[in-house]
Amino acid sequence: MDRTILHCDLNNFFASVAVLDNPTLKNCPLAVTGSVEERHGIVLAKNELAKSYGVATAEAIWQAKRKCPELVCVPPNYHRYNEVSMAVRDIYLRFSDAVEPFGIDECWLDVTGSRLLFGNGMEIAEQIRAAVKREIGVTVSIGVSFNKVFAKLGSDLKKPDGITEISRENFKEKVWPLPANALLGVGRSTKNQLDSLGIFTIGDIAAAGCDVLKNRFGKMGEQLYLSACGEDSSPVATEESAPKSVGRTTTLSSDLHSAEEAWPVVLSLSENISETLRRHGLYCGAVQAHIRTFDLNVKEFQAALPAPTQSSMVMAEKCMELIENNFGFSVPLRSIGFRAINLKDAAAPYQTDIFTDFHEAESREEVEDKIFEIRQKYGKDSIVRGTTVNTHIHDRDE
Ligand SMILES: [Mg+2]
Missing domain, CATH: 3.30.70.270 (Reverse transcriptase/Diguanylate cyclase domain)
Structure with missing residues (x-):
């Protein structure tokens, strides 16, 4: 049924x-x-x-x-x-x-x-x-x-x-002629990539077939295909299924020696966490940073955010601040973990990240400004595509 x-x-x-x-x-x-x-x-x-x-x-x-x-x-x-x-x-x-x-x-x-x-x-x-x-x-x-x-x-x-x-009965007629980015999950960068494949409408996504999209976009491509065909089966999350905290950790292929090296890792963890928060309509009230040094010492730091947020930039910067202020890269790092805690309901009062919450499309300009700022601060190569690091990220939802 x-x-x-x-x-x-x-x-x-x-x-x-x-x-x-x-x-x-x-x-x-x-x-x-x-x-x-x-x-x-x-x-x-x-x-x-x-x-x-x-x-x-x-x-x-x-x-x-x-x-x-x-x-x-x-x-x-x-x-x-x-x-x-x-x-x-x-x-x-x-x-x-x-x-x-x-x-x-x-x-x-x-x-x-x-x-x-x-x-x-x-x-x-x-x-x-x-x-x-x-x-x-x-x-x-x-x-x-x-x-x-x-x-x-x-x-x-x-x-x-x-x-x-x-x-x-009517979705092929009502949904398929719409532009691809009318579909949940198709942002500007995905839209550009779809354009280059000659995929312009939601109907084009369905017609492209699962394999083509999966090859190009991985798991997300499969989800796009299923969504376009009306096969999205994701449940409406009730309170009980919402996580109490969202964490990600990564073990690195080589040790990290500096903030410049750590930043892209922290940012990809944060992007990953931000995505889960958005999916559940949750806001992060505090950040917990977890590091393991090359000699396997484990340290954990945490701090509250000035206002609850879903912004990957705000959370990543707080995490970096915690690591830099409490640890300072005195010895190389073997792993970094990062957890969003004190999660709050979407409707809790908050002040930051207004764009990403309300106008996904417009928000990207803001994010790009922010990326520019970060590059000024940490160097030109400090931000890499999240996906290059994401493959090693372990899910730590609770
Ligand atoms: Mg509205």
């Missing part, structure tokens, strides 16, 4: 909360900006009206104001985002216990077991859409499907305040 999965995505979440708290802003073009000072502030989020002027996420306020002089800029209010997010989640929980957050404004629900009580997927989605609007005052777009990947894709198709069903 097919599952019934919903993906609920709150529309223009930051801007909607701003209007909720100040209804006079309702008909204004609105942007939530990192700093209201025009020279440094950038647009973190915007409402539909601002969007219609061409205001884009991640651009500078002065650029946005050139397109839309009457743009109203408000600062973010993380505390309120958290409150509203939790209130909406309480509504979801009326319809299913299996609610998996994905960032602060998105959740998957497995409502397979709720159909007898509340009706089919479309009927449940309609009840949720109406309740969120009536009780909270914000709108939500919902995708209804038989797997998580298509449910997420469906929630992108009618914005704001819309419901889209992607069924076994």
Whole structure:
């Protein structure tokens, strides 16, 4: 029997909360900006009206104001985002216990077991859409499907305040003509590689076949193929299945003697951990670094982060700081382990990494800036592709 999965995505979440708290802003073009000072502030989020002027996420306020002089800029209010997010989640929980957050404004629900009580997927989605609007005052777009990947894709198709069903009967017609990067897991770099293979749509991914994609992208290629064919079987993670901590460790083929040598290793571990955190909608509150020296001495250090994060850069930098400050490469290292602890729910208040959480695409520019910064600090070759080191990484999920 097919599952019934919903993906609920709150529309223009930051801007909607701003209007909720100040209804006079309702008909204004609105942007939530990192700093209201025009020279440094950038647009973190915007409402539909601002969007219609061409205001884009991640651009500078002065650029946005050139397109839309009457743009109203408000600062973010993380505390309120958290409150509203939790209130909406309480509504979801009326319809299913299996609610998996994905960032602060998105959740998957497995409502397979709720159909007898509340009706089919479309009927449940309609009840949720109406309740969120009536009780909270914000709108939500919902995708209804038989797997998580298509449910997420469906929630992108009618914005704001819309419901889209992607069924076994209609997915070839609705999903396959869409560009490849509409599929969960296809970021900019994967998209570029797919382009070079002549694979432009989700249908092209399905038509390419499993072997071609597996040869090019490894395990991820297989997952892409399965996703495109509607064969994604990943479960909606409930609270109980969420890990308490996420750790990765690696044994090195040669000893490490310096921060410059250690950095790419720490960064790949961190990227790996970040991916797992995102999958579970968890944020890392503290970092634990674990090192083994060439003479097999084991040392462990830990420190809290200023704010919970999923950012691989923030976690990796903290891990490096721990190793450098407490150990300083006085003797060569044989292995490095790295664990994200004090994990927090996605909706916990946080301040950093706003882009990676809310606008995956835009975030990559930010990450690239960060990479540039790191290269300045640790040298040109300090960042290598994560995959070159990942092969030796051992999973230490708990
Ligand atoms: Mg959203």
